[in-house]
Amino acid sequence: MDDKLAKHSDSPDVGELIKEYKRSLDEGLSLSDIRDSEDTRFARWSGQSDDGKKWSKNLTEGVQAFPFDGASDCRVYLADQIIGDCVDMLTVAHSRADLRVNPVELTDTEPSAAATTLVNWVRTSMQNDLQREAELLANYTNTYGWAAMFVGWDQQATLRNKPITMEQLIMVAQESDPASILAELPEMVADKERADQAAELLMQFVPDLKKRRANKIIKELRDDGAAVFPEAYLCRNRPSIVALKPHEEISIPPETIDIQNARVIFRRQYLTEVELRSKVTTENWDEKFVDAAMNTSGRSLNYLDQTTLTGLVSEFNRSDNLVEVVYAYTRQIDANGVPSIYYTIFCPLISDVDGNKLFALHEMLDYAHNQYPFVLFRRENVTRRVVESRGVPDIVKTWQNEIKVQRDSIFDATSFETMPPLQVSKRLGMANKIGPGVQLPVTKAGDYAWLQPPSRPPATAFSLIEAIQEQADAYFGRANEKIPTTQTQAKQQRMVNEWLRCYSEVYRQMFRLCVQYLSPEELMRITSSQASEAITQDAVRFDFNLKFNVSEMDNEMVKAKMQTIAQAIVPLDVGGTIDRSKLVNKLLRAVAPESAEELLTDQQGASRKLYEQTKGEITGMLVGIEATYQDMSNEPTAGTKMQFAQEIASSSPGVQEAMQGNELFKELFSKYMQNLNMGVSQQQNKQVGLTGVAPVGQGGGQA
Numbered sequence: 194m195d196d197k198l199a200k201h202s203d204s205p206d207v208g209e210l211i212k213e214y215k216r217s218l219d220e221g222l223s224l225s226d227i228r229d230s231e232d233t234r235f236a237r238w239s240g241q242s243d244d245g246k247k248w249s250k251n252l253t254e255g256v257q258a259f260p261f262d263g264a265s266d267c268r269v270y271l272a273d274q275i276i277g278d279c280v281d282m283l284t285v286a287h288s289r290a291d292l293r294v295n296p297v298e299l300t301d302t303e304p305s306a307a308a309t310t311l312v313n314w315v316r317t318s319m320q321n322d323l324q325r326e327a328e329l330l331a332n333y334t335n336t337y338g339w340a341a342m343f344v345g346w347d348q349q350a351t352l353r354n355k356p357i358t359m360e361q362l363i364m365v366a367q368e369s370d371p372a373s374i375l376a377e378l379p380e381m382v383a384d385k386e387r388a389d390q391a392a393e394l395l396m397q398f399v400p401d402l403k404k405r406r407a408n409k410i411i412k413e414l415r416d417d418g419a420a421v422f423p424e425a426y427l428c429r430n431r432p433s434i435v436a437l438k439p440h441e442e443i444s445i446p447p448e449t450i451d452i453q454n455a456r457v458i459f460r461r462q463y464l465t466e467v468e469l470r471s472k473v474t475t476e477n478w479d480e481k482f483v484d485a486a487m488n489t490s491g492r493s494l495n496y497l498d499q500t501t502l503t504g505l506v507s508e509f510n511r512s513d514n515l516v517e518v519v520y521a522y523t524r525q526i527d528a529n530g531v532p533s534i535y536y537t538i539f540c541p542l543i544s545d546v547d548g549n550k551l552f553a554l555h556e557m558l559d560y561a562h563n564q565y566p567f568v569l570f571r572r573e574n575v576t577r578r579v580v581e582s583r584g585v586p587d588i589v590k591t592w593q594n595e596i597k598v599q600r601d602s603i604f605d606a607t608s609f610e611t612m613p614p615l616q617v618s619k620r621l622g623m624a625n626k627i628g629p630g631v632q633l634p635v636t637k638a639g640d641y642a643w644l645q646p647p648s649r650p651p652a653t654a655f656s657l658i659e660a661i662q663e664q665a666d667a668y669f670g671r672a673n674e675k676i677p678t679t680q681t682q683a684k685q686q687r688m689v690n691e692w693l694r695c696y697s698e699v700y701r702q703m704f705r706l707c708v709q710y711l712s713p714e715e716l717m718r719i720t721s722s723q724a725s726e727a728i729t730q731d732a733v734r735f736d737f738n739l740k741f742n743v744s745e746m747d748n749e750m751v752k753a754k755m756q757t758i759a760q761a762i763v764p765l766d767v768g769g770t771i772d773r774s775k776l777v778n779k780l781l782r783a784v785a786p787e788s789a790e791e792l793l794t795d796q797q798g799a800s801r802k803l804y805e806q807t808k809g810e811i812t813g814m815l816v817g818i819e820a821t822y823q824d825m826s827n828e829p830t831a832g833t834k835m836q837f838a839q840e841i842a843s844s845s846p847g848v849q850e851a852m853q854g855n856e857l858f859k860e861l862f863s864k865y866m867q868n869l870n871m872g873v874s875q876q877q878n879k880q881v882g883l884t885g886v887a888p889v890g891q892g893g894g895q896a
Contacts, residue, residue, distance in 0.1 A: 198457055201525035205537045205555045210521045214459050214541055215494065217444040226587075227440055230336055233586035233593065234276060236268035265604035271593040271662075272586040275669050279585070279688065280331040282743070286689045287327045287696060290741040292316065294704075296734070307720040308728050308735050312704050314719045315432060322434060330436035331692075334570045337439045338582035341452065342568045342695075343460065344702040346560070346710050347433035355424040359414050382414050399423065430710065432703040439580075443567070450577045452569040458522045460567075463515035466490070478538070478553040485551055486516050489542040493517035517541065522558070522565055534558040534565060562705040568698045571691075588668070592661050599654040606651065685743045693739035701737045803830060807837040814861040815851055822868045831872025838866065 197209045232238065240251040247258035247266040258264060294312060296305040316323065326342065333340035362379050369375045374394060381391035392407035399407075399422055406423070413420035437443035442461055449455045464472075466487060472478040491514055521537045538553035560566060571582045666673040670684025708716070708728060716728070728735075744750050763771060810820045823831075842848050842862070851858040 196456065198523050199525060201527045201533070201535060203555070205535075205552060207537070207539050207552050210457070210519075210537060210539060211541050213446065213457055214444070214519060214521070217446050217457075217459055218440060218494065220447045227337060229590075230584050230586040233590045234270075234272045234336055236270055236273070236593075241266065241268075260605060264608075265601040267597060267600050267604065269593050269597045269600065271596060271665060272589045275589060275665065275671070276332065276335045276585050278671055279335045279669070280328060282685060282689065282746075283331040283692045284324070284327050285746065286693060286741040286743070287739075288324065289745070290693055290696075290739040292700065293738045293740070295736040295738060304728050305735055308704065310720045311707055311716065311728070312700055312737070315700070315703050315707065318431065319434070326434050326436040330570060333436060333438050334572050334584075336584045336586065338573070338584040338587065339569065339571045339579055340439055341437045341443050341570065342699050343433075343435040343437055343443075343566055344568060344699055344706070345433045345435075345566050346706045347429050347431060348710070349429040351428045353424055354421045356419060356421050357414070359418045362414065382411055385415070388412070388415070395422075432706050434699065434703070437567075445579065447578070447580050449579050452567055452579065453565055455565065456523065458565055458567060460520040460522070462518050462520070463493075463513075464518055465515060469516055469518070472553065476554065479551070482540070482543075482551045482553045485543045486518065486540040486553075489540055490514050490516050492542055494541050518553070522567075524565075534560075534563065560706065561709045562702060564702065566702065568695055568702065570695045574691075585669070589665060592665055596658050596661055599658050603651055603654050682743055689741055689743055693741060697737040697739045700739070704735075704737070800833075803833060804837050807834050808841055810865065811838065811841055811848065811862070814858055814865065815847065815855075817857055817861075819861055820865045820868075822864070823872070831869045831875075835866065835869040835873060838869065 197206055198213065240247070240253075242248055242251055245265070245267055247262070247264045249256065249258045249262055252258060292309070292312060294305050294308040330340055330342055359379070359382070362382065366376045366379050375398075378391060378394060381387040381394065388408065388411050391411045392404060395407045395410060396402045396404065402423060410420045410422050435442075437460065444459045444461070445452065445455050446457065452458065469478075469483055469486060473480050473483055494517070517540060519539055519541055521539065523535055523537070524532055525535050526532050535555065535557050537555045539551070540553075543551055558566070569579060571579065572584060573582050576582070663673055663675055665671070667676050667680070670681050670688065672681055711719075720728075744754075758776070763776075814820060842852070852862070
């Protein structure tokens, strides 16, 4: 059987898309699971009361509160607490993760540095959006088992007032083709008889300029020599990300294993009338579709309002004025057999009007990476199908109920112990009430007696609750003194690794879109590198990696690591195998991640800065300025500066000439090198003091 969505046509099969959309909702193990997950997380059930007690009046008619009216009905938020802990860890991991764009080939080293700068610019400029959507995404993923991030490009144009003078207009006319009508514009403006013609010409060069405004501009130019006209410009031109809630904001066919190989992906949005009608002008939406869609305002296909007997998704009336609109993304083959991604915008509540299938827009997605603009996040990978990934509430529902039962029993037992039932002689009936200081008349002993409540030590309930908590902590990798730290960190690290692996793909797509939509001038300004040209030529040759070690969240462990590295490992590095710039980078990010971006420069930038400093000091010596000598007792850059100084001296004709005939320069340069050599010697002496020997190349021998 042919797949009706596989082949591209200029007129999409909206009916088939609506059919698939409904199937993605009611066959995706989602209809009741979504509601059950939310009810478990937020501790919701029918018959609840605000005071946390059971009352028969709140239950179905004929059902009595158990074990008695006013019994405990406490809310236990085990699922919510676990999800909150996971969200905290994942969002911190994302904000503190080290992002690297690694080259695939050796020749890609410099372009990869420019690519890293570009992606870090995205992280900085979109910091608020990234943090907000990361928190939502982590909540969705852990609550429902999976979620997705939409990655697109947001390009918005608006108008701003731009001043123009008659002199500027004359210059524009002079620089234009003499045969062009634009060359006559200053004359038209100055001639009242041709003012209308000048206004018409101005309207051709200024989009959406009305005739009345154009006439006013021409008059102001003629009378005052200056005017202000509206100029269109891009007020927003950057990547856009949106965390999508499964089955409400995004849905996929239930058989989907890899989202990039899905037959179709649906993204649902709710738009106001203003947003909807503005799409006709800004995005070329079909006006007939918009008119028909407005008739569905306040209605939608509600994924929670299913008919349990048939499993069909039903139409649902909402209390708002929003219009449900669905974007359907499909990978289709055109007439030439070339696969591309197309998207169709439709409203599931209108399939046709007067026999015509209606849709807002149907066109090819022009993203150069040729991928669906979605990145899938799964909480677990225990089966291949996406929709079978379980959320936290699915796993802890029974544990949470067990804790609730124990806590309710403790409350109810306390109530019985505080005021147990009273045995009263039949002849007394209920004539008297029990209370502090109340006098009860009796005729014989035993008229009143407390009923002995069932005996059950409260410690049993507390022990069960503690055991369940420990079980949950062990399962989800939460800190617990009874669980080995290595086991806890292993689970946390696995969760963080999977989270960051998916986020790496988010940054990869954002990077590809930046390369596609930002101008070469913008890329150059952002990266400050000639290599920006290289990243536009082949944007797929980089590996994106986000890494974060969960042990860095333990301050005591970080402190111990730093002491070990500084006191035991670095002194043994007699061969210089440790990259100290990278070491400082890692240590600073672990100790003060909030300040790392301000204090750190990239390795190339730091090296370049040190080189420029050395060159500046040598340049000063050429004109007789003595360098400022440093205290070299603890100067790790001495060796690098000495190497730079030697390179400059050997490659600069001016320095070589000064060496031959300028005695002052020779003396200044000699002292400068002696100072640097002292620094190198000091570092070597520290190593010898720890190891007892010096390498042979450094005049090694017994210390």
